[in-house]
Amino acid sequence: MGYSHLGIYRKRSVLDSKNGNIINITYPQSPFVQLNPRNKIILNSLNPLSHHLSQQIFIFAKILNQIMENPDSPIQAQTEKLKKxxxxxxxxxxxxxxxxxxxxxxxxxxxxxxxxxxxxxxxxDGGNVDLNSRYFSKMAGKYNQGFQTDSLTFAKQERQMYQNVGLLAKFYPHNAKMILDALHRSGDITIALRMLDAANLRMKKHKGYMRELQRIEDQSKEASVSIYPWANYREWKEFCKVVKADSASIDSVSRITGVESRLIVMCLVGEQIRMFNSSREQFKKYVIPYNRLIMTTNRGYGVTGILQNTALKIERNLYEKSSPFYPGDYYQKCLNVKDSFPELVNDTIEAHKHLTIQRLMKGGDHFYSYLYTAFFLRQFQAHWEKEGFTLAYRPEILGTLYNLGYQKSKPKKNPSVGGSTFKVGDKEYTFGGLCYEFYYSGELMELFPLTSEPFVPTKKLQKTIVFPEPKEEEVPVVAE
Incomplete structure (x- = not known):
């Protein structure tokens, strides 16, 4: 690129097609002069330059265009190659x-x-803490081992569970049905309670539902199934089923002895609950799975736990008219002293050879256990009547004497109530105190009601109860 009085010049090298020489072309860089794509110099417009300069440029452009138009020119060939x-x-x-x-x-x-x-x-993902995290932690420890083994808590939770399911059914019956189905399939109340906890979590924004749920929980805290703690345990329900199976034999004993059936069952309740608390595992092993009462064998016999010496003395008092506990001739007819069950004896214990003990060991409907219990109570009543007192409507005294024995029977105006002590849950009972509570509790009332005559007079029994006469005279033999 160069300079002159005309302005800026541009140089360009081109190949001569005739002799193959390189020609350097210098032309002014002007808006009026330029090279077209085929390297031809053209004039854009009339050149305002001098005529001489215009001729030179014209000649130069003509020569250059001739070189470019030559088909044999390497420049043209290169251009065509690039355009291909x-x-x-x-x-x-x-x-x-x-x-x-x-x-x-x-x-x-x-x-x-x-x-x-x-x-x-x-x-x-760092994640977020669930808003219900504390609720989940609380529910995880709610149904622990203590909940599963505490029958009183079980009874409360069972009642509350059914009330909660009923409340949920008002809003979502489908979910309530699924909870009940799960309970029936598993037989585990804690599964239903856990499902209810999940449902209650979803319903916590429903004000009407939560208000009713709070009312159910408040009622559950304030009230139990029964005012008597021993009646709130699941084992009590099992016990009631077993006693119901023996109701026929208890009623039979009550009719022939004149002792109110509720008094007989009262002694059974006291003895079974006492043995249950001292032999809890034995109760679970025999009573619950097989619907049987506990048969004591270590100290007492029969389902009412009568001691060996006590049973033998009960029989003697039926025949010894000089005994202060002699109830009357009538009661000798109530017992067949020849009844024995040697097939029950499968050991070498000397006491089991007595017919009296064999009768108490007899299972089935436990008739003899209830019969000896009725004799025992009747003899206490006879003793106190001779001294001018009565034990009718005094279940606490009868229970105390039944538990402590003949030696504690001292008729007086204000006798003491007591007996052996044991705990039911966290409450301590005496045998006499528990008998009193059951007698007036109303439990099992439909089977063994309170009557106006806890002890039917003997003369009345002699008129209403007729025993078959023996074929030949029998002299009863009482074991010593």
Whole structure:
């Protein structure tokens, strides 16, 4: 590029098509002079320069155009070669090649990014603490081992569970039905309670539902199934089923002895609850699975736990008219002293050879256990009547004497109540105190009601109860 009085000049080298020499062309850089795409010099418009300069430029452009128009010119050949289009196949091959390269590069970049994200934990979700986290923690420890073994709590929770299911059924009967189905299939109340907890969590924004649920919970805290703690245990329900099976034999004993059936059952309740608390595992082993009462064998016999010496003395008092406990001739007819059950004896214990003990060991409907219990109570009543007192409507005194024995029977105006002590739950009872509570509790009242005559007079019994006469005279033999 050079300079002159005309302005800026531009140089360009071109090839002469005739002799193959390189020619350097200098032309002014002006808006009026330029090279076209074929390297031809053209004038844009009338040149305002001098006529002489215009002629020189015109001649120069003509010569240059002749060189460029020569078909044999290497410049023309090179220009045509550059203008020749590529084939479509090569074009797409080239694009495909670079496309694959770019895809592989992107894939490698993605792998590197993932590796770095895993290394530096960029993708880890920190998470959020659930709003109900504290509720879940509370529910996790709610149904612990203590809940499962405490029968009193079980009874309360069972009642509350059914009330809660009934409340849920008002709003979502489908879910209430599923909870009951789960309870029936599993037989485990804690499963139903856990399902209810989950449902109650979803209903916590429902004001009407939560208000009713709070009322149910408040009522459960204030009230139990029964005012008497021993009647709130699940084992009591099992016991009632067993006693119901023996109701026929108890009623039979009550009719022939004139002792109110509720007084007989009162002694049974006291003895069974006392043995249950001292032999809890034995109760669970025999009573609950097989619906049987506990038969004591270590000290007492029969389901009412009568001691060996006491049983033998009961029989003697039926025949010894000089005994202060002699109830009357009538009661000798109530017992067949020849009844024995040697097949029950499968050991070498001397006491088991007595017919009296064999009768008490007899299972089935436990008739003899209830019969000897009725004799025992009747003899206490006879003793006190002779001294001008009565034990009718004094179940606490009868229970105390039944537990302590003949030696504690001292008729007086204000006798003491007591007997052996034991706990039912966290409450301590005496045998006499428990007998009093049961007698007036109303439990089992439909089977063994309170009557106006706890002890039917003997003369009345002699008129109403008729025993078959023996075929030949029998002299009863009482074991010593």
């Amino acid at each position: 289009p590529r084939s479509k196949f090569k074009k797409w091959m080239r694009r495909g090649y670079f496309g694959v390269i770019h895809l592989l590069a992107l894939f490698a970049l993605a792998l590197i990014t993932v590796a770095l994200a895993a290394k530096f934990k960029w993708t880890n």
